[in-house]
Amino acid sequence: MYSTPKNLRSLADHLAVVLQKNSFTRKQLEQFHAQILAGGLLHSASLLTTFLSSCYRSQQTHYALLFMRNLPICIPSLWNSTVRLSLDSGAWPDFVGLYNGMLRNSVFPSKTGLLDFYGKVGNLRCARKMFAEMLQRDVVADNAMVSALSKHGCLEEARDLFDNMLQRNSASWNSMITCYCKLGDIGTARSMFDANPIKDVVSWNAMIDGYIKANQLLAAQELFVRMGTARNSVTWNTMISGYVQCKEFGKAIATFQEMRVENVKPTEVTMISLLSACAHLGALDLGEWIHDYIRRKRLKIDAVLGNALIDMYSKCGSIKAACDVFDRLPVKNIFCWNSIIAGLGTNGYGGKAIDLFAQMQEEGLKPDGVTFVGLLSGCSHSGLVSAGRRYFSEMHDIYGVTPVIEHYGCMVDLLGRAGLLKEAVELVKTMPVKPNAQVWGSLLRACQIHKDTELSKDVVQNLLDLDPCDGGNYVYLSNLYASLNRWDEVNACRKIMIDRGVHKVPGCSSIELDGLVHEFVAGDSRHLQIMQINLFLDEIAKQLKEHGHESDTALVLHDIEDEEKETAVSYHSERIAVAFGLMSTPPGKTIRVVKNLRTCSDCHSALKIISNVYKREIIVRDRKRFHHFKDGCCSCRDYW
DNA sequence: TTAGGGTTAG
Numbered sequence: 001m002y003s004t005p006k007n008l009r010s011l012a013d014h015l016a017v018v019l020q021k022n023s024f025t026r027k028q029l030e031q032f033h034a035q036i037l038a039g040g041l042l043h044s045a046s047l048l049t050t051f052l053s054s055c056y057r058s059q060q061t062h063y064a065l066l067f068m069r070n071l072p073i074c075i076p077s078l079w080n081s082t083v084r085l086s087l088d089s090g091a092w093p094d095f096v097g098l099y100n101g102m103l104r105n106s107v108f109p110s111k112t113g114l115l116d117f118y119g120k121v122g123n124l125r126c127a128r129k130m131f132a133e134m135l136q137r138d139v140v141a142d143n144a145m146v147s148a149l150s151k152h153g154c155l156e157e158a159r160d161l162f163d164n165m166l167q168r169n170s171a172s173w174n175s176m177i178t179c180y181c182k183l184g185d186i187g188t189a190r191s192m193f194d195a196n197p198i199k200d201v202v203s204w205n206a207m208i209d210g211y212i213k214a215n216q217l218l219a220a221q222e223l224f225v226r227m228g229t230a231r232n233s234v235t236w237n238t239m240i241s242g243y244v245q246c247k248e249f250g251k252a253i254a255t256f257q258e259m260r261v262e263n264v265k266p267t268e269v270t271m272i273s274l275l276s277a278c279a280h281l282g283a284l285d286l287g288e289w290i291h292d293y294i295r296r297k298r299l300k301i302d303a304v305l306g307n308a309l310i311d312m313y314s315k316c317g318s319i320k321a322a323c324d325v326f327d328r329l330p331v332k333n334i335f336c337w338n339s340i341i342a343g344l345g346t347n348g349y350g351g352k353a354i355d356l357f358a359q360m361q362e363e364g365l366k367p368d369g370v371t372f373v374g375l376l377s378g379c380s381h382s383g384l385v386s387a388g389r390r391y392f393s394e395m396h397d398i399y400g401v402t403p404v405i406e407h408y409g410c411m412v413d414l415l416g417r418a419g420l421l422k423e424a425v426e427l428v429k430t431m432p433v434k435p436n437a438q439v440w441g442s443l444l445r446a447c448q449i450h451k452d453t454e455l456s457k458d459v460v461q462n463l464l465d466l467d468p469c470d471g472g473n474y475v476y477l478s479n480l481y482a483s484l485n486r487w488d489e490v491n492a493c494r495k496i497m498i499d500r501g502v503h504k505v506p507g508c509s510s511i512e513l514d515g516l517v518h519e520f521v522a523g524d525s526r527h528l529q530i531m532q533i534n535l536f537l538d539e540i541a542k543q544l545k546e547h548g549h550e551s552d553t554a555l556v557l558h559d560i561e562d563e564e565k566e567t568a569v570s571y572h573s574e575r576i577a578v579a580f581g582l583m584s585t586p587p588g589k590t591i592r593v594v595k596n597l598r599t600c601s602d603c604h605s606a607l608k609i610i611s612n613v614y615k616r617e618i619i620v621r622d623r624k625r626f627h628h629f630k631d632g633c634c635s636c637r638d639y640w
Numbered sequence: 641t642t643a644g645g646g647t648t649a650g
Contacts, residue, residue, distance in 0.1 A: 112641095116641085139641075140641055141641090142641085143641040144641065147642085169641075169642085170642070171641040171642040172641075172642080174641090174643070175641070175642055176642095177642085178642070178643075201643075202642050203642085203643080205642095205643035205644070206642070206643050207643090208644095209643065209644070232643090233644085234643055234644045235644080236644085237643095237644040238643070238644045239644090240644085241644060241645065242644090244645095267644090267645095268645080269644055269645050270644090270645090271645090272644095272645045272646060273644085273646095276645085303646085304646050305645085306646090307647065308645080308646050308647095310646095311647065333646095334647085335646055335647050336646090336647085338648080340647095342647065342648075343647095369648075370648050371647090371648095372648095373647090373648045374648075374649095377650095380649085404648095404649095406648055406649045407648095408649085409650065410650090411649090412649085412650085413649065413650060414649095416650095437650090439649085442649075443650085444650085445650055446650095623650080624650065
């Protein structure tokens, strides 16, 4: 695969260049290993270090260990750098093997290094022993011990050591601040912060992040404002990611704009948080702009940034772009594989998700619980019942991953949607964990699809018992009665909602146009162009009628005349957004809409016709999956 | 030795 240059010197250089950039499969690493041996390059410590770091980057840490064990010569610096690599990459179990190997070769790691290691792996007993054995302790050793103690929750002991330190640098103060933050004692963290005489930008950033993690966004904002020009890029990144964590995606984007105005250079980390905001909002235009910015500024696309791009593209319905990023990614970790598998699944490509699942293992990566959630839900969305069943049984027996509630949820969904209601119910009854609202919810959805009203009632009752405050459950129940024309019960249900103060989450759809996100709620008249939109909606309704669309009026809550019901349905938020998109964009442009709830079956069949009549591709992301409407068909093949 | 990052079922 890699051609061999003529002389040894250039072979070493050549290997170093190839190894530096990429990540490899186990097989490829074996080939490089063979080339190093055949080329007699074992004396080149720098090449060997590069090779080892490649192993860690490729998550083949055992291979690195094996390589060191079989090395015929002892290079002390190589042992030390391997230890460093294994610490940095979190491959701590390997460390014990490395440590024994070092001792066999009479190489002794530094005591501070060992203390640091024991602290990181949480072996407090050994850390204490090491610390006690050190005759001369400097501030570095003290700080390492403080972090070891605080990691183990021995906060008082850490504080005691800190109070008695002869010398404290800013790292000592900052460790204590982060430690209190991590343990949730934000008040003490703040008093440490206030007492710190050598406050630096790290102290401020640690405190801001502490407030964010404690869900005190206002306090974080206050410090952020007070910092003024002392803010660095980490400060901005902390605030942007904080907004994303608190689901304030719009604010995250606004903060990024401010950051640019203030001329602070965005980093890879900035882009990762922003892409996550785009993924949640379904803001493809901004996401594409960020991808372009990354390319223009030559930011490094590592596994984390790559994953953020993959996730953004698949959550915005551009699965092809997601695959493109995935294929070009030199370094892929389990997150990247999980994202692309889940992305293919929600976009309706269950078969491809299965292919990638196989490929992932060929490349030596072990699937985890998240992988199986994506895989099973992919099988479910594509109706691949037998494959789903097989993976569900194999996940424990072959892959050693114990199924948790999410996996059972996928299976209930898979069986229920496929019409195997009895089996789905059996699974709910026998599963070793208590079924939650989501599990009952997918069973209910299956009842609706397959019109099993008897089972529905039972399921709804379970849902209401479990979560009497979730408005969605009452809507399910109400819709169920409405579909049976039992309007007295519908009204009773509405009354219970009012009495208990339960509200239904309003359906809301958004569409991005020229960098602006337009939001629509059913029956909403706030939009500036609402008059034109309504006229256009009437025009669409006419077209729909001409093309034989009959409104499915079963899903409307109120007991009203049929004609009126039809109007209520034709103005569901996704339709308003699509109408607005159609009238505001040039012919042929793809329309992308994001909806917070599931799209109803009536809108679904209407959108199929609209895509054909107006010759537009329409992509709707609803609460759980994508619908790509094109030429009168949907990618879900009406199975959702 | 101290601060900021990504994937999870209806």
